[in-house]
Amino acid sequence: MTQTQHADIVVVGAGAAGLFASIWAGRTAESSAAPPSHPSIIALDGAKKLGAKILVAGGGRCNVTHHHVDETAYFGSSRNTVRRVLGRFTVQQTVDFFADAGVTLKREETGKLFPTTDDANTVLNALLHQARAANVHIRHPWRVGRIARDESPNAQHPFIIARAVEQPTSQTADDASLSNDSANAQPTEIIRARRLILCTGGMALPKTGSDGLGYTFARTLGHSTTPRIFPALVPLILDDSSFIRALSGITLPTTLRVLSGTGKQLVSFTNSTLCTHFGLSGPGPLDISRSYFDAKAADPAATLVINWLPKLTTEQLDNDLVNARRLPPLKFFDRPSHHLPERLARALCASANIDPLSPCDNLPRNQRRALALAVTSAPLPVTGSRGFTYAEVTAGGIPLAEVDPSTMQSRLCPGLYLAGEILDVDGRIGGFNFQWAWASGFIAGSSAATSLSTSPHP
Ligand SMILES: Cc1cc2nc3c(=O)[nH]c(=O)nc-3n(C[C@H](O)[C@H](O)[C@H](O)COP(=O)(O)OP(=O)(O)OC[C@H]3O[C@@H](n4cnc5c(N)ncnc54)[C@H](O)[C@@H]3O)c2cc1C
Incomplete structure (x- = not known):
């Protein structure tokens, strides 16, 4: 009844x-x-x-x-x-x-x-x-x-x-x-x-x-x-092969940018980023997730790019590396002005095929440039989001x-x-x-x- x-x-x-x-x-x-x-x-x-x-x-x-x-x-x-x-x-x-x-x-x-x-x-x-x-x-x-x-x-x-x-x-x-x-x-x-x-x-x-x-x-x-x-304010899953997944626990401020397939910047946020066993979380990745997945749905060639040293452009970092002379990258990234956690600095050097202990002035121009790009403008291999279960x-x-x-x-x-x-x-x-x-x-x-x-x- x-x-x-x-x-x-x-x-x-x-x-x-x-x-x-x-x-x-x-x-x-x-x-x-x-x-x-x-x-x-x-x-x-x-x-x-x-x-x-x-x-x-x-x-x-x-x-x-x-x-x-x-x-x-x-x-x-x-x-x-x-x-x-x-x-x-x-x-x-x-x-x-x-x-x-x-x-x-x-x-x-x-x-x-x-x-x-x-x-x-x-x-x-x-x-x-x-x-x-x-x-x-x-x-x-x-x-x-x-x-x-x-x-x-x-x-x-x-x-x-x-x-x-x-x-x-x-x-x-x-x-x-x-x-x-x-x-x-x-x-x-x-x-x-x-x-x-x-x-x-x-x-x-x-x-x-x-x-x-x-x-x-x-x-x-x-x-x-x-x-x-679709889920927004959601953690990002990176490809299994991404070195970032091995850096679980590292937190630092980064700038994340969504670029269209033609390279035009669509959105940019600077905020704290947390590396995890699956990819990226924390306020920065969460904030950008919506814009990234939205852009990707409209333009499959859209990318998400990270700058691990938000105060520097690729050109500035390249220039600073030139001026680092005999300092090896690992020491260079230990300075307060260019500070990166050691595990991250080593992983970035590896991703650019660079010996972290070799003096900067030994680096050929193209390798130095590759390192500057890896630190300031590397595309992230995002394979998806953690879905509604983890979305805010x-x-x-x-x-x-x-x-x-x-x-x-x-x-x-x-x-x-x-x-x-x-x-x-x-x-x-x-x-x-x-x-x-x-x-x-x-x-x-x-x-x-x-x-x-x-x-x-x-
Ligand atoms: C982990 C997490 C952290 C967050 N932190 C923040 C924060 O710090 N600041 C901030 O601004 N926002 C935050 N948010 C977002 C914020 O919580 C939501 O945007 C907000 O709660 C939405 O309010 P709402 O009432 O519209 O929906 P909800 O809070 O989702 O409430 C909907 C309610 O409807 C009920 N309901 C649904 N279907 C039915 C049904 N068929 N019959 C009866 N009841 C039903 C549900 O049980 C629920 O209680 C967070 C979200 C999450 C998931």
Whole structure:
């Protein structure tokens, strides 16, 4: 027997965007003089433990935002729309929100903002507390299996949200349209909602519950998704033969550049790089991964090039090697101005077929040049990424053109709102993805609540 319940607003997904949308839906409804004064707001999440991504973020410290956020730190759909959304809920508003919730944020040298406790639990607990204070009913684990829309003109609660359960159960005829899913996704519980806010995230770190089913819900409700949905902020796998794989543990700042097949520089980032047993990780490789795989999809001849001494060009290093005279490369790369970890210096010399202990002035011009190129401009043999399992964010999703940025309401399905990573927006490393979740969640939640009083029927 199917149980059906009714709610004013249902938020599917109680991650960063969903919690924020719920909180602001509740707060907006409470401060509104118009009925309903106490709307029922339910946030559903399939996870047993809420906020998994908030807890793992920033190495368990949760990089909540960045001191300077603007649209240039984002990829995906129109930057102009991203700017409009970010402008509605600024970094200062994020700082104030968390301060009011008892979480003081501190700014680090990199511009990233973390809680002063250095503990992501502080952030998650504050969000959960604020949601309860805003009369949001959070239900979990409550995984949504299917969503449909009742198109009859008088439907007060047009969104039909069905719970996915392990065991097949019987349904009523009314709900039969929701039941033809796989045997392990049979609904036993239905919630009908006047407004629906989809915050199911993307596909990064799928074990947290964000596995892409939200895209199916959105498509069922009339939306499209971008032709490519792929992992971003993701570690890079290098070919087995790459010497870098033997340098596991070495971390240093590098510049990574994406070049088109014709050699034109498309993107360049300088940041910390970590050599690992599979290839490269750390903020630099993660940041460039999206641009590289995007370029590669459009132009198979695109390359990723590394400079292990970001302050030097190939010409400058070549010149410095000339002036190094009797100094052998190994000693040369031990100087503070040209410092490379010894293991790396030896591997770079080997890759250029150079004896690391032979004085620099013994090097023929072409060998010296080969060494300068190996250090400052070597193409990386990238064979792939570590995939969604290790990605921090999803590139692609529902195009922003299908959403009104002033409300985050769907342009295709009245009464449906979208926020967070489900949309075709992904940010760089540094707190930008959470700021997107806060800003879009704020707009979606407050607009959905406002719409209840201004237009009872979506
Ligand atoms: C390891 C890691 C570290 C990160 N660190 C940072 C950082 O420090 N700073 C930063 O800005 N960003 C960081 N990010 C990115 C950031 O966490 C995400 O961009 C952000 O959490 C997206 O929020 P969201 O609410 O849109 O989606 P999610 O956080 O993915 O939340 C979606 C929620 O929907 C639920 N859900 C999905 N499908 C269903 C369903 N069918 N039924 C019910 N519930 C469902 C999921 O269980 C999940 O709780 C990190 C990501 C990862 C993976």
